[in-house]
Structures are given as structure tokens and as C-alpha cells.
Amino acid sequence: MGGPSGGNTMVDARDISGKQKQIAVSEFFEKNKHFLGFDSLQRSLITAVKEAVDNSLDACEEARILPNIVVEINRLKGEDIELISQDNGPGIPRDAIENVFGKFLLGSRFHAIRQTRGQQGIGITGVVMYAQLTTGAKTRVVSKIATDSSAVFVELGLDTRKNKAIKSKERREIWIDENSGEEIKHGLKISTIMKAKYQRGKQSVYQYLRMTSIVNPHATISLIVRGKEGEIIEEGKWLRTSERLPRVVEEIKPHPHGIQLGTLQRMLRESEQRKMTSFLRHNFSGVSVRAAKEVLAVSEIEDDRVPKRINADDAKKLISSFQKVKLLPPPTDCLSPIDDLLIKKGLSKAIDSRFASTVTRLPTVSQGNPFQIEVGLVFGGDISADGPIEVLRFANRVPLMYQQGGCALTKAIESIDWKRYGLDHPGGKGLPKGAAAVLIHLASTNVQFTSEAKEAVADNEEVFDEIRKGLLEVGRGLKNHLKKKDQRKKAKEKFELVNVILPEIAKKTSKILGRNEPDLAPVITQIMNAVFCEEELGWDKERKLATCSIKIFNYTARARAYTILLKWPENENISMVENSNGGRKEARGIWAWRLDTLNPGTSTTIDVALSGLSKGDWTDTDIFFRGNGDIIGATKIDEKILEEIRKSEALVAIRNEISESGNQEIDGFVREVELLEKDNEKASDSINIFADYEEVSE
């Protein structure tokens, strides 16, 4: 790959330095293209699409626009490929275009601590650079912002000497949509030509967009790939399944637990504060007045020292005392989880399955960096049952497509004994096999990768543990689902046996022997000898309600009394609008009914309806019971789990209150949160014990 020729043979000092710079920038690109994502023709195309689509999603998110993104790939002569990417985002103001497309290795987010997609790669500039270096093509940009009357049409190249974009053929015009013929109000379109290769399979543009659509259920994304004759080779369209944009994430200050000496020294040098307490309070998150004073006391540093003048030894003391003093955890509203219900939607739009279980763990902190884990598991349906399960890895909503084996997210999946949860796991090593796909999303202000390629998440004990907890939760869901499926099959068989086959047997023997038909009621009770529970989830189209009907049959010879508990997706938007049997709320998302005594041979039904859900949101649930004797189709409630649900509920409530009252110090709350967190740790320990117990018991 050679750089564009300068075309100037005159040699003077300025030119030499310019030339050196040119060599430096293109050489930098050439040398580092493996971690910039441009190491092979196939991957270069994926990287280019990725940069364009990530920019579009980020821009739409900031401007609160539901994104429509269209990616077009056209094969031209030789290895040339035309890439077109268009969005309905806010567009880029004319004066900013050069900066966005021309500045190499310069992002406004460089110092900000919050969760963004743009932490990967070098941005769209890399695409402009790569196209120019491989085909000499200029990148054409059309940008329209809502407040301008016309769109900017411009061609961009890179001046590698000055490390900036060169504009050419700039004009202003009304931008008309080719398909609808209507004027485009706002948006951005990029088209360029590069040497690249379109390939199908696990590492393809198609797979990248499919994965992107799973974690961005609010986006509509489409892909068209055309061959040299203009024929369509591949097509994909992923429609949005949610109108809800990801929430705006707050930028946060660094937390003392994650700070390194060099960074602290730089912050001290650059600080404007005149007192150490205000330096600590204003530059860090999680540091109250009380905590700042304690840190200084432990470090034996006077409060009236000027931060700029703190020397290296004192800075070291500060670092070590950060670990000794109780600090508030960093706020976690800088994270943008996808939300378990939306993951479920995203997964079900991309994968046709029978069962989906998702979980969004509470945010937590590792070395001062807030992070949050989300896990999803789908099973059955159209998923191929041969070979290992599909792994869908995401860091800050960005799909990770390479280096699956070396990634901590994959290792966490491999560390689970999947056999206990109903998947084939030969030798308990590697990935389990079967008709399943597992999704893991790591949202963090600081995702640690194994290398600059940013394709594999580095090992981190806290992250690993959180993923494991999430996986165990969805694993339990799968196990329950399979158990329930099995029980349902058995119950169905028993019903057929007593209702169809047995009466026929009686009829036949009576006919053959010429005797009267016997009374079958006692025989039936003996064959069934159990209480059955059957739930049916449905959708009331007229009233837009999700319905659940629970039937309980007593096929035993004794009268039975139970409390039935239903798990339902309770939140601010979802409420129970109909309920045939009253009952009471047992915990968030758990409703309980104490049933009247059920006599032998009788049955009863509970009907509920929920508002605030759409069709297909509620496809699987759990029924629990309290009482003596088993119920086939329901699980005996574990009071420990209930207790844990109640505790994390209280914790969430208090956290919300704190974040609502800003970052003010409320000592009472601090203590309460600390206590509750300790409690919660215990509670999650007890859940773990429960999980271990479950693993051993089989």
C-alpha cells in the first residue's frame, strides 16, 4: 500500500519535514492496521461499516432520534468495493465536517469517562484514509442539519502531511431521497471506494449488523450487497422493536479506586483549586467532605496545601489512603444497559427460538470503574442443534467478532457446568453444544481489552463473577423451561391416558367379555396421583393486554390447600389490571394467591391480565407454590430467593433516591446503602450457595 505521491520533486526543509510527517502518518496506519481493524480485505470492510454505523448510532442517540440506517455494498471491478452508509441522524454542521472526517487519533471523548461506542478504533477518519490509500478515491459526504435550508455535498481527501481533511467540489443543494422523492430533513450519507472483500459467514458485515441490531432494538438497520452485475447477493433488514432510545448517559469524574499515580499527578498539576479538600471533592466521584478529610488525615497532608505543589511522594500517599478510607461507589448512571426486556426483543427479532431468558445485573464497580453485565440465552426453534452454541459478545453495545476464544466473556460461558442446565457439554470443557445462543453485554466506562485490537475482553475477576451470576440465572431459567416442557409433555400424556385410552380399554374388555363397564374414577385417581398446574400465556388483541390463566387440578385422593405464586414483569409501566382471585403482592414481580381447599377430582382457575406490554413480550413465566405435596408444573418457592428479591428492591429504591437528590452527601443514606450493600452481598452469597446446592443435588 503506497501513499499518494506528493507530486513535488523540489527538496527543501519544509518539504522534508512535511514528507516525514506524511510518512509518519501513513506509516503509522500501515504499521498499526491490525489493531485499527484494516489488516485484511475482508476485515477492512467490516471495520469501515462498523465505524460508519457506530457514528450514526451515537449521533442519533445524542440527538434523541430513532435511527434508520441503510448500508449498501457494491462490488466494482477487481477488488474495489463501493461502500455507502446513510442515516437519519442530526447531520454534521458544514464547519465541523473537516474535523469529524479529517482528524486522526483525536476524539473529543478522549478524556471523558462514560460509556460510549466510540471507544473502539480510530473512527471514520480511518475509513477515509484507507479508501484514499488503497484506491485513491475521495470520500463523498452529504450532510443535512435540520436548521439549514439545504444540504452540504462535499468530497473529502486527507492531507497526510497536515493530518487534516481537504475539501473539494463543495456545493449546497436540496437533498432528495432517491426512493421516496421527498426532501431529506436531516441525515448523513457517506460513500467511498476501497479495496475490500465481501464475505459471508460468522465474520461478515451481515453478522456485524445482525448483532448490532440485537443490542440496538431502537434502530432499524438494512443491508444490501450487490455483485459486479448489479445483482443482489445478500440482503438484510432488521426493524426496530422498541421506540425507546437508550437513556442519555452522564459523564462522571474518575473514582479514586481506579486512579493511577501518573493520572493523579497530571490532575494535581492542572488543578485550579487552592485547597486539597476541594480538589478531592471536585475532581473525583464518590468523595464526600467527610471522606476527603479522612483521606488527607490518613495521608498526613494539610488541607491548605496547594494541589499544584503536591510532590510525588505525597501523591503516592494519597493513592494508598484512597484504599483505606470508606468511599461512596461511583455513580452508575454513566452506564447505559440495554435492559433485559429489550434484549429479549432484540434477540427474538434476530433469532427464532422457543425460549428466551435475559437478565440485567445491577451495576457494580471494579477498581473504581462502574460496569454492568447483561446476559441473554435463547433456546430451541430454528437454532441449529449441531455444534457449539452461538456466542454473541458485546462491549458497550458494540459487537465483538474476532478472538472469541481468548475473550473473558467466552471464558465465563465455558466456566459454567452447562450439563446441569440442560445443554450438552462434552467433558465440561469449552463451549456447550445444542440449539442455543448466549449473549453477553459488558457496559463499562473502561472496558479492558486483551490487546489494542479491542476484540477480546481481558480477564477481570469481578467482571467474570458478575457474568457467571448472570449466566447461572439464565441457566436456571433454561433448566426450568426444559423441566416444564418435560412436565407438560408428561401431563399431556397422562391426560390422554386417563381421558382417551383408559375408557377405550374399559369399553373393549366389556365387549370381549360381555360384562358391564367398570367405574373408572378410582382408577384415574390412582394413575394420576398428583396435583397438576397448567399456565397459559395469551394476548388480548382487543384490549392490548397480556393474559395469564393458571389451572390447578387435584387428581389425588386427598383434599389439598396451596398458595400459588406467579412471577410477572412488574415495573413502573406494567401493572396488573385484572385479577380473578385477589391475593396480594409478595415482592416486586411476585403475586400470591391463597387458594381454597381443593377437593379430590376438582380444579380451579386463576386469571390475570397485565397492561403496558406488547404482544410477544410475555412468553414465559414461573409458577411457584407454598404448601404440602408437589404440584406438577410448579416449583416450590424458595423463601431465600424471595428475601433476596425484597432486599435488592430496597437497595434500588434507595439508590434512586440518592441519584435524585444529586450527588449531595446524605450521611444517613450513605450508611444505609453501605449496610444494604453488605446485606446484599450476603444475599447474593446465599443465592450462590443455593446455586451450588442445585448443581450438587442432581
Next chain:
Amino acid sequence: MTDVGQRKTKDEVKEALKGIAAEMHNKMEKGVPPSMTLPVRAKTNIGFDNRLGVYKYGKKKSTRDATSLGSARQLLRSLHVTEFIEQMIDSGKSSTLREMYYISEAWGHGKFGSQNESNNLAEDLEIVTKCLREDFKLRPEEDGARIIGNVTFEERNRKGDWMRINCRDDVGDSGYGVPYNVESEKLSLVEEDVDFIMAIETGGMFDRLVENGFDEEARCALIHLKGQPARSTRRIMKRMSKEWNKPIIVFADCDPWSFRIYASIAYGAIKTAHISEYLATKGAQYLGITADDILAYDLPSDDLTKQDISALDSELTDPRFNSGYWKDQINLMKEIGKKAEQQSLAKYGLDFVTDTYLPEKLTEIGLGY
């Protein structure tokens, strides 16, 4: 039922079948699930019957009761079959097992899932009622054997006339075809001029011996078993051995499946252990090919497959092979890891089997000529 003379009358058969329905009906009247009791049909439940000299089912019983859907369906099917047999007895018809399988299409929830199910159920009914399949008017699909040699039978033909057939002079090269029913009402053994009867596993070897005129040279009757021998094949051998007092010699491949063919002839098959005394020929001898032969004659051989080895292992725990001779043969075979076909003898020419191998082997067991 050891003897043909003890066969049941039509009414006895019908009464025996009604017993099955009565067991179920009585249970239901008592308020418990209907059931049917059967012996366990596995090698763990066969034992040597000293009096009969063959292997029979032991005391282990299994109860098929209507507590699972599969078993309940089986019970319903048994009742349908019972009714069907009764109708055939009354109308003087018979049907093949396969025909019954198709007829069951009309039985609703009692229809068979596969042909195998209908075969097994017919055997179940034989066991429970102590009747024979022939009593039920059910015919097998399976092919009977072919016989060549100087023996004479009388078979009742379709017109009801007795037809005299000499299996050397009145048949072509394919020999006399053994009918599915070889009981006295259908077939009688008239006369013979042979010293022994040789059962041969494969068609190729049967044809080789016929072409070489081995039946006349060695004064024997040749029977082609066609793999695992059908019930009628085993039954006719049993009759020839008993009524004519001739030794039965088995000549088969050297592999674990051939050993089982021999066991079913000499001791009784696991699946039909309820009528072993009726089908098995006590004293039938295994001539070859043995594992020793592979070494002694340096025969072309194949490696044992995984399935072969597990079949051999299973035979080591099969009471029918619990003798020094068989344990030695099976262990030797495992040791050399080889098996050989009958036709591998052709390595030494087409006549080797009749000129050298068989005369040598027969002399070993005192049947030299």
C-alpha cells in the same frame, strides 16, 4: 405344547385370549389400573431347563400396567389383536403379521406405531396364553429355508391334497422351500437316506456345496438358513432331528452373529424362549468356521469392528455360551481380533471346502465318510 399332538383347539385358544381381557377388567373393577403380566425377555432371564435340555425364561416377571401412556396403548392394542384373532378363527382366515399391522390402521388409538410392535405383541400373546402364533392364524413375513438332499416330505397343497416331494429328485437347484407352517397338519416327514443334516448360514456356501454334489458324497441333507433362521426353519430341523434321529451340524461364518445363530438352533433364542423346547435342537453341533480355523487354515480375515467386540463381550455374559468351548472360542477371537467368512475357504480353490475342509472337520466330530 412340547408335542404337536398337544395343540390347542379353537375354543381353547379363544378362551385363553379372553383371559387377557379378564385380567384387565377385573383390575379395573377393583379400582386399580389394568395390567398384563409377562416374563422379562432378556438374556438376564433365561436359564437352562434340565428336563427339556434347552434355555427357557426364568421367573422374572414384568407388569405392563396402564400407568404410562405407552403401556396403556400396548394394553389397548392387545385387546384389539385379541378381537381380531377371534374374528379370524371364526371365519377360518389367516393373515400375515404385516397385514395385521396395516389392519391396525383402523384401530384408532390402538394402532401399531411400527411393524416391529405388532411382531412383538404377537409374541407377547403367545407367552401369556401359552398358544402358538399358528393358533392365532398369524403368519410371519419371513422366508423359510431351502433343503436339498435325499429326504422325502409330504406337504398338503392348496387343494388340500398330500403331495410327496423328494428333496433331491423332485426339486431344482434352489431346493425344497420350507413352508411357514411345518406342523403335522401341513407337513409330514416320510423317509430319508442320509447320515446327518447340515445347516449352512450363507446362500453362496449352500450353492457351492450343491454344485459340488456334497449332499450325495457325504450322505447328508443341506439346509440354507438364510441368516438368522425363521421359526419354521428351526422347527423343521427339530422335527428331522427328533423323528429321524439325525445329528444337526451348523456350518456358519466365524463372527459373533453366527454364534448367535448357532445358539438359537441348539439352545433356543432369547426372544422365543417361551417355545424353546419346540424350536431348539438339543445336541446340534457347531462345525465351523471357528477361530481356531482362521489360524489353522490361515484364512483371509477382517478386523473385528467395535460392534463385533461388544457383541462378543455380551456373549461372554450370555448363559447359553457359558461353556469352556465357547469361552475359549470367543476369547481367542478377541485375542486375534479377526473374523472370517465361510467363503474365505475359496482362497485354496473352489473344491477345497468339499475335498479338504469339511471332510477334516467332520472326521474330528466322528462323522467322517
